[in-house]
Amino acid sequence: MTSSRVASSLLLRTAAVFTGAALLTGCAAGGPAAAAGTPHVGPSAQAASATAGGARADRDDPATEGTNLAAVTRLFSAAFADPDSAEAQAAAAVSIAKDAVTHGGNAETGPVGLLAQFAAAHKSVPGAQVVITHTAADGDLVAVHYQITADPDDERTGLAAADVFRLAGGKIVERWAFEQPVAQGKAASGNTNSMFSDLYKPATPSPAPTETQEEKNRVFAVDAYDTLFKDRDVSILDRAFDPNYLQHNPVAPNGTAALKQFFGGGASFPPTASTVSLADGDLVWTLSQAVGATSDDPYTALDIFRVDGGLIREHWDVVPAATAG
Structure with missing residues (x-):
């Protein structure tokens, strides 16, 4: 399904992501194992999905993908502003299975888990509003990248979430x-990009990717991620990345030179790999864990890559504080 921007009662702003975050802020994080494939869901994620009663879905079913995305965005609209309200409770009960599995966050299962996550966000950011910057729907997966802030006009406030x-x-x-x-x-790296905005502008605009191209992009980006972070093969930076790719990780500058320097400097951190991934439009989303992780182990980062013309052009990520060493 083609990437959508949420425009209902939720605030909207454009934005995008790559995994230099796990690289430069999550170096000490531990995570899972997996390789690029179709569909790309690692063993731990498959086990968790089976426990929750989930089933793999056709990645070429835009109607179901659209329905799923609408259900998730409606839930955000109904539940985020006041998680304790009757409306929020009812929306969560309708939208979330009682035994829904949660990874990360407060780790509570079922409807109460998401409501507790939203309530915690309000405690962390008084007067919080949610600004959805990117969404995706692919197969049975829906992804939402958003800012939690009291000032929707300032991208440098609050929390980054996905x-x-x-x-x-x-x-x-x-x-x-x-x-x-x-x-x-101002970041020490000199990178002044926000964690949310879309910056990449192709020299020649192209049509929205087809479902087939989205899947090719997904496999391409996941393979690039695993080659770099699991196999530690830095040559992938010359093959799969725009040398001037745009970086939204707050501690990493634009371009591939910083990544080459990082890996070439003998940095030591556990190898990570993508275990869950999805693609929508020109964006590929990947969730990573340390190689060998189980379903109970933490996920190290969520990365978003913009793929255009056979290269990774832009990157955003969200790295939980617990895994950012």
């Missing part, structure tokens, strides 16, 4: 939650 949901029969049966504070001030 949730990925697996749906079955119209209900959420599994959820992955990622959250980190928005970086304040």
